Amino acid sequence: xSPGEGEISWWGDIKIGAGGTASERxxxxxxxxxxxxFVPKLYIFRNIRVPYRAGYYVNSSLFRYFEEMLAELIAQVxxxxxxxxxxxxxxxxxxxxxxxxxxxxxxxxxxxxxxxxIIEGAGLMTxxxxxxxxFQLWFKEGTLPDAERRSDQ
Ligand SMILES: [Zn+2]
Numbered sequence: 001x002s003p004g005e006g007e008i009s010w011w012g013d014i015k016i017g018a019g020g021t022a023s024e025r026x027x028x029x030x031x032x033x034x035x036x037x038f039v040p041k042l043y044i045f046r047n048i049r050v051p052y053r054a055g056y057y058v059n060s061s062l063f064r065y066f067e068e069m070l071a072e073l074i075a076q077v078x079x080x081x082x083x084x085x086x087x088x089x090x091x092x093x094x095x096x097x098x099x100x101x102x103x104x105x106x107x108x109x110x111x112x113x114x115x116x117x118i119i120e121g122a123g124l125m126t127x128x129x130x131x132x133x134x135f136q137l138w139f140k141e142g143t144l145p146d147a148e149r150r151s152d153q
Contacts, residue, residue, distance in 0.1 A: 006032040010054045012039035027075045034071035061098035061114025062121055068092040 001007060004020020006028030014032040016025055040049035056063045072091035076084025092098050101116040114120060 004028055008032045008035045008039070010039070010050050012036050012041065023079055027079050030075035030078050031071045034074050035067065038067060058111060059113050060120060061117050062124065064112065064114065065092045065098045065117050068095075068097045 001015065001017040002020075003017045004024030004027075005017045006014060008014050014029070014036065016028050016032070020028075038053065040046050040053060057067065069089055069092050073085065073088030076088040076091075080087075093100075097112065098114060099116045100118050115123075
């Protein structure tokens with residue numbers, strides 16, 4: 001771990017790298033504490049809920065984007081004020097947490113998967129917007145005009 005960087009385990013144990021400036025360490029700590037907010041803490045079914053959340057994080061670019069963006073946005077605004085908003089919103093894209101179209105992530109983050117935020121977002125929109133609409137397909141028995149012509153020759 002580099003100086004002033006932070007990491008959190010799936011179970012919520014936070015580590016902050018020694019060294020770096022005080023504001024770098026503060027940014028890292030606040031960032032990891034936002035992740036900690038999403039870690040299941042209540043003991044009921046915790047052995048199931050923690051791997052379930054980890055599965056979402058590893059397999060979805062969209063989920064990763066929102067969690068990392070929120071974590072960095074809150075950290076940046078707390079430490080640097082509102083001029084940190086742009087850094088927070090760009091953070092997941094700039095640091096290889098997700099892609100717009102390509103699946104997977106940087107080789108360093110090979111364990112992280114997902115189809116890209118645009119494809120996942122489109123899937124989410126169709127599920128949310130179109131799931132309530134029913135479609136009916138009507139069939140008429142017969143042969144296609146092209147097929148009929150070909151059989152004549
Ligand atoms: Zn993070």
